[in-house]
Each structure stands twice: as structure tokens, then as C-alpha cells.
Amino acid sequence: MTETPDLDPEDRKIVTLARSTRARNGVPEGAAVRDETGRTYVAGTVALDSLRLSALRTAVAMAVASGAKSLEAAAVVTEAEAASEEDRAAVRDLGGPGTPVLVAGPDGTVRATVSAG
Numbered sequence: 001m002t003e004t005p006d007l008d009p010e011d012r013k014i015v016t017l018a019r020s021t022r023a024r025n026g027v028p029e030g031a032a033v034r035d036e037t038g039r040t041y042v043a044g045t046v047a048l049d050s051l052r053l054s055a056l057r058t059a060v061a062m063a064v065a066s067g068a069k070s071l072e073a074a075a076v077v078t079e080a081e082a083a084s085e086e087d088r089a090a091v092r093d094l095g096g097p098g099t100p101v102l103v104a105g106p107d108g109t110v111r112a113t114v115s116a117g
Contacts, residue, residue, distance in 0.1 A: 007110060010034065011102060014075040017042045018055070019108045022077050029078040031055035033091070035068035056087040056101075060094055071095030074116070075102040083114065092116035 007015070014032035017040060022030030027044035031054070034040050043058035053061070056076045063071065074091045076083055083101050091099050097117025104110045 007102075010038075011073055011075070011100075014040060014073060015077065015102055015104050015108055015110060018075045018077040019104065019106070022055070022106070027055065029055035029076055029080075031059040031074065031076040033059045033063050033068075033074045033095075034072045035063055036070040036072060037068075038072075039063075039066070039068070041066065041068070054084065054087050056083065057090045060090040064094060068094065071099050073100050073102065075104060075110075077104045077106060077108065079106060082112065088114070088116045 017032040018030040021042050021044045025044040029045045032040050032042045041059050041062040043055050045055045046053040046058050071094050083103050099116040101114050102110050103112045
């Protein structure tokens, strides 16, 4: 992984988890979110005939299903230049508009950090 020197260790962790999931599962995107207690939830893109979810929306859904009340941060590893509005909306619904969303390339380099709002 290319280092992003000013990245907080906890944020680096979710980027690494997202990158690992993307590579391990061979999916277009990997994502990870950290809840208010520090627990992390990791997911890849879901692409079934009957269900399509981005990695970030899947990670948020996993957090909700596990009882998370809020999010501290989210990360997505993708070829895309930005997190989609739908992805940011899912993060915003659980974490609020100020929740940071880190967008990293396949090599793990964080290209942007945007708020969910």
C-alpha cells in the first residue's frame, strides 16, 4: 500500500481493510466503516441478478444490522474518482453529515476525504 503519511492510524486501518476485501473477493470496490464504539464492518460490492449494492452501502447495512448507532468514519477503495451521492447518503443516514468518507485508489492511496453531508 502506498502510504498516506498524514492519515490517522484508525483511518489507515479501515482503508487497509477495504483494500484487502476488494482484492480477496475480486470485486470492483471494497469498503469499511467504523462505528461509534470502534468496531469495523467490511464489505465488497454485491452484484446479484436480484440485488445490487455498492461496497460502501453494504458496509453501512452490515453496521446497522449489527446494532451500530452511529459511524465515526468510512472508507472505499475504488477505481472511481469519488464516492457516489448514494454512498455518501448511506453514511450520512447513520453517521451524520460530518462523517468523513475516505476515497482511495486500488493501491490504497487516499485520493480524497469528503464529508457524508
